[in-house]
Amino acid sequence: MEQKSSMTALVSAFSRAYHSVQNAEKVFDDYLAKDILTQSEYEQIASNMSKGINFFNPSFDGTQGEALRWIVDNQLSPSPLGRAAFAEKALENAVRIGAKQYMIFAAGYDTFAYRQPAWASKIQIFELDHPATGSDKQKRIQSVVSEKPANLHYISVDFTENNWESNLIACSEFSQIRISFCSLLGISYYLSKQTFAETINSISCIVPKGSSIVFDYPDEDTYTPKAGKRAQTQVAMAAVAKEKMLASYSYLEVERLLADNNFLIYEHLTPSEITEQYFKKYNQANPDHPIAAFDNVNYCLAVKK
Numbered sequence: 001m002e003q004k005s006s007m008t009a010l011v012s013a014f015s016r017a018y019h020s021v022q023n024a025e026k027v028f029d030d031y032l033a034k035d036i037l038t039q040s041e042y043e044q045i046a047s048n049m050s051k052g053i054n055f056f057n058p059s060f061d062g063t064q065g066e067a068l069r070w071i072v073d074n075q076l077s078p079s080p081l082g083r084a085a086f087a088e089k090a091l092e093n094a095v096r097i098g099a100k101q102y103m104i105f106a107a108g109y110d111t112f113a114y115r116q117p118a119w120a121s122k123i124q125i126f127e128l129d130h131p132a133t134g135s136d137k138q139k140r141i142q143s144v145v146s147e148k149p150a151n152l153h154y155i156s157v158d159f160t161e162n163n164w165e166s167n168l169i170a171c172s173e174f175s176q177i178r179i180s181f182c183s184l185l186g187i188s189y190y191l192s193k194q195t196f197a198e199t200i201n202s203i204s205c206i207v208p209k210g211s212s213i214v215f216d217y218p219d220e221d222t223y224t225p226k227a228g229k230r231a232q233t234q235v236a237m238a239a240v241a242k243e244k245m246l247a248s249y250s251y252l253e254v255e256r257l258l259a260d261n262n263f264l265i266y267e268h269l270t271p272s273e274i275t276e277q278y279f280k281k282y283n284q285a286n287p288d289h290p291i292a293a294f295d296n297v298n299y300c301l302a303v304k305k
Contacts, residue, residue, distance in 0.1 A: 006133055008238060009108035012186070013037055014045045015076035016084070022069070025285035027081040027278055028088075032111040036140040049076070056233060069289060075230055078279075078294045083185045083216045085278045086269070086299045088112065091181050094212050095119055100178040103128060103168070105199075106159070106187050109137055113152040114145050124151050124173050128164055131156040159187075160195065165202045180207040184215040189238070189245040196247065197257055204261040204304060211304045213263065219296045222248040228295025254300060263302040270298055 017034035020026060034042060046068055053060050053067035056075055060067060091102060100123055104110055107127035116125070127134065134154055141148075153173050157164035168174055182203055188196050203213060221227050223235060223245070238245050249257075255265060269277065274293035283290040 006108060008186075009133065010037070010041070011045060011076060012080045013109040014042060015072055015080050017042065018046070018068075018072050019077050019081055023282070023286065025282050027077075027282045027291065028085040030084065030111055030115075032115050032144055033109070035144040036109055036111065036137070073289050073291050075233060078230075078291055079186075079216065079297060081291070082274050082278050082293050083299060086274070086301075087183050087185055087214045090212065090214050090267070090301050091183070092117075092119060094179075094181040095123055098179050098210065099123065099181045099212070101126065101174065101180040103180060103182045103203075105164075105182065105184045106130075107137070108133060108186070109140070111141075113149055114141060116149065116151075121151065124153065124178075125149070126153050126155055126168060126171065126174060128155045128157045128168065130158055159191065159199065162195075162198060162202070164199075165206060169206065176206050177208055180211040182207070182211070182213040184213060186216065188215055188217040188247060188249070191246060193247045193249075197261075200257060200261045200263070204263065207304060209304055212266070212301060213304075214299070214301045216297055216299050217254060218245070218248040219298060220248050220250040220253075222296045231295040231297075234294075248296075251298070254298075258300075258302045262304055264305050265300060266303045267301040268298060269300075271295060274299060 013033045013036060016028070016030035017037060020029050020031050021034060037045075049071045050064040050068040053071060056071050060070060062070070091099070096119070102120075102123050103126045104112070105128050107129045110127070112120075113125045113127065129137070134156055138154065153171055155164070155167050155171060157167050169176070184199070187199075191199065200213070218231070222231050227235075235245050251268070258265060271293040279291050279293060
């Protein structure tokens, strides 16, 4: 998916880190995110973002610190925070009813394996990512934890070459007969519709009935004038980072894609529903700095029938 450390992945880690450090009441607490960024990286991203406030909000009037908070709360953190909270809640439920494997596709700087709660010790965790990103993440994590968790396995893949399936199956700790939970957060945007469909199909072929997939996706208005201002800004940011967004979906398209591959939608949340379920408590504690789920982005949990 990428040939080097992903800038969007680094900014996502920064947004999770900033939220965790700055707030007592958190939408999602990724308390390790700041540790996988160097201090200079954290400060550089913070500086670059705050200086770019006119790009995000031309009418903003305030200090650099206030500008940074506005950008993080409004533009950078809603998606990483909301989808992580949604996915890890669904994962816990899946493990409680029998899931034994957790596959994190395009894992980036995800830290679940290193802050895993007691219930996760029962499962095998597989982080799938491009060799360059995976290698960079592993180097960073060495300064955060003393040793790699025994139930964590790294799988080097390139999704555009469709080699992830054979690489995963080649891992001796992976089993095609164990109920699995698959996280595909932040992926649907950057793959063509065909490649994303092929990925869902490949997953369906190697996991048993009762396995789950969770993902977020941009709706059919994302790349049109109907899209919200934040969505338009996000598309522009991705293009600048040379990580162009390629696809968007209607609910019916998602439903059909999943049905074609033996998955049924178990839970589906629109932006307003995401805000109500995952941001309400934080917003009550932070009325001056509310966070709303991202424009035009939906969350989906599907189960193989």
